[in-house]
Amino acid sequence: MNEQKDEKWLDELISRxxxxxxxxFDAEQWKQKYPxxxxxxxxRGARRSQVGRFxxxxxxxxxxxxxxxxxxxxIIAVGLFIPHLExxxxxxxxxxxxxxxxxxxxxxxxxxxxxxxxxxxxxxEQCDRAARILGQGALSMADLFEDLNG
Amino acid sequence: MxxxxxxxxxxxxxxxxxxxxLSALLLTLVVAVPGLAYPPDPDNAALLxxxxxLSCPKADGPxxxxxxxxTEGKIGLNKExxxxxxxxxxxxxxxxxxxxxxxxxxxxxxxxxxxxxLAHLAQIRTLGRILIADARIMASRGEYAEALARCVTVLKxxxxxxxxTLISTLVGWALEGMTYTCTxxxxxxMPGDLKVLKQLRADLAxxxxxxxxxxxxxQIEREVVLEQIKMNKVSNLLxxxxxxxxxxxxxxxxxxxxxxxxxxxxxxxxxxxxTSVMSIIEGDAPxxxxxxxxxxxxEQVDKDQKNKKxxxxxxxxxxxxxxxxYGNRIRATTLANAVRTAVEVYxxxxxTGQLPKVLPGGLPKDLFSGEDFEYKKTExxxxxxxxxxxxxxxKIHQYEFKVAK
Numbered sequence: 174m175n176e177q178k179d180e181k182w183l184d185e186l187i188s189r190x191x192x193x194x195x196x197x198f199d200a201e202q203w204k205q206k207y208p209x210x211x212x213x214x215x216x217r218g219a220r221r222s223q224v225g226r227f228x229x230x231x232x233x234x235x236x237x238x239x240x241x242x243x244x245x246x247x248i249i250a251v252g253l254f255i256p257h258l259e260x261x262x263x264x265x266x267x268x269x270x271x272x273x274x275x276x277x278x279x280x281x282x283x284x285x286x287x288x289x290x291x292x293x294x295x296x297x298e299q300c301d302r303a304a305r306i307l308g309q310g311a312l313s314m315a316d317l318f319e320d321l322n323g
Numbered sequence: 324m325x326x327x328x329x330x331x332x333x334x335x336x337x338x339x340x341x342x343x344x345l346s347a348l349l350l351t352l353v354v355a356v357p358g359l360a361y362p363p364d365p366d367n368a369a370l371l372x373x374x375x376x377l378s379c380p381k382a383d384g385p386x387x388x389x390x391x392x393x394t395e396g397k398i399g400l401n402k403e404x405x406x407x408x409x410x411x412x413x414x415x416x417x418x419x420x421x422x423x424x425x426x427x428x429x430x431x432x433x434x435x436x437x438x439x440x441l442a443h444l445a446q447i448r449t450l451g452r453i454l455i456a457d458a459r460i461m462a463s464r465g466e467y468a469e470a471l472a473r474c475v476t477v478l479k480x481x482x483x484x485x486x487x488t489l490i491s492t493l494v495g496w497a498l499e500g501m502t503y504t505c506t507x508x509x510x511x512x513m514p515g516d517l518k519v520l521k522q523l524r525a526d527l528a529x530x531x532x533x534x535x536x537x538x539x540x541x542q543i544e545r546e547v548v549l550e551q552i553k554m555n556k557v558s559n560l561l562x563x564x565x566x567x568x569x570x571x572x573x574x575x576x577x578x579x580x581x582x583x584x585x586x587x588x589x590x591x592x593x594x595x596x597x598t599s600v601m602s603i604i605e606g607d608a609p610x611x612x613x614x615x616x617x618x619x620x621x622e623q624v625d626k627d628q629k630n631k632k633x634x635x636x637x638x639x640x641x642x643x644x645x646x647x648x649y650g651n652r653i654r655a656t657t658l659a660n661a662v663r664t665a666v667e668v669y670x671x672x673x674x675t676g677q678l679p680k681v682l683p684g685g686l687p688k689d690l691f692s693g694e695d696f697e698y699k700k701t702e703x704x705x706x707x708x709x710x711x712x713x714x715x716x717x718k719i720h721q722y723e724f725k726v727a728k
Binding site for chain 1: 449489494
């Protein structure tokens with residue numbers, strides 16, 4: 174589930190939760206009736222679109238039932254997003270760890286750079302990080318028989 | 324005809340000398356044949372260490388942290404650690420056998436220069452930890468002689484880690500430090516046992532006669548680097564030093580500076596620097612004086628760089644590690660000397676029932692001052708304190724030793 178899809182789904186949910194069909198707004202009629210206000214609105218330029226984006230939200234906030242519904246939707250949405258974010262977080266850590274391949278981590282230059290950077294502690298840490306990746310699981314006879322017997 | 328041949332054979336067999344010769348031949352065959360039945364065990368310790376690495380079950384996440392903490396004496400023994408170390412028995416056996424061998428050739432590809440893979444250095448630390456954990460487990464059962472013997476095994480392994488590269492020497496010192504800390508703890512818990520202490524004294528004295536040599540590692544380092552600062556290899560070295568620059572760009576730079584003629588100047592600069600540093604490190608000057616002289620040599624490299632001496636390029640990029648190495652060497656040797664001095668104190672305690680009032684003469688020294696350690700009795704045992712300051716760390720090291728009640 175990507176973020177865009179989530180947003181679309183969220184918009185649909187909000188639209189379904191509140192009735193946005195009333196009141197209807199006749200822009201042309203309003204422009205003719207209030208020309209001064211119309212000019213002031215045009216002058217606000219870019220800000221206008223932002224206000225428009227949150228227009229739906231301001232309608233939501235006026236109704237108590239809609240407020241509860243919106244809160245529930247936000248909670249559901251957060252609930253759905255958290256696992257996604259966590260997955261994202263987990264994906265990031267290994268990429269940091271695998272910035273270098275295990276072999277690169279234990280090359281003379283890499284170990285030397287670690288030592289130059291942080292002395293003995295950094296060198297030891299680099300060795301240990303490499304050992305955690307390089308570590309082998311010992312093959313038992315049971316494993317071997319299992320492999321041979323399929 | 325048959326009778327004639329038979330008669331000749333019998334006459335030959337009746338000859339005493341020939342009979343003795345045949346008997347000797349038969350005996351040799353009987354003894355030699357079983358010996359030829361299978362090839363001998365390896366005489367290269369590295370082959371056994373590599374097998375030990377492969378035989379170690381992997382300690383996952385939390386267990387790995389627990390093992391580290393236990394090895395360092397930060398936590399007590401628990402069943403998971405005991406079971407894990409138990410599962411490493413084959414690896415421990417291989418490591419012990421390897422430590423007893425004289426030769427240890429890790430098969431490193433020095434021709435690769437700084438791209439050379441030193442994977443064994445990461446693995447040997449893990450193996451060392453398992454052995455130290457085993458020592459602590461044995462000590463928890465009261466088997467102090469075996470536990471200290473295990474520590475000596477790790478110290479022998481540090482000699483095999485080797486002094487063929489600067490990094491190997493540093494890893495060897497780090498493993499040595501870990502082992503001496505464990506030894507220090509075990510001595511503090513062990514009831515006075517003169518025989519065990521005298522054995523430890525002899526083992527530590529023997530090991531002190533073949534320390535890891537910085538001179539050796541620096542010499543090899545110099546040869547490796549000089550080989551790399553040549554037209555056919557320099558692009559690899561530059562790639563290692565500056566991974567963000569393409570080999571083509573780097574080579575263009577070298578060509579702009581004068582190609583091989585420039586590289587020859589670089590080799591000369593680097594070689595001169597290394598010779599100066601090596602003579603200081605291996606010289607007899609006291610710590611503070613040697614450190615001052617090393618700093619002077621480094622200041623010269625800085626000066627050359629600031630004066631845009633292009634030939635200082637490789638020296639400036641490759642030598643910073645060496646400035647710290649001398650400090651590491653003094654620190655590692657002083658810790659080893661402190662433990663050896665402490666063993667003498669424990670021996671006096673085991674012999675007389677009392678801690679000595681002063682240290683006996685002729686003991687290993689604090690290399691920060693070049694003098695004997697300062698000795699002080701404490702509530703729990705005694706303390707050995709350096710008389711000179713570690714100028715890198717800006718502190719005076721002191722080593723506490725407990726005495727079992």
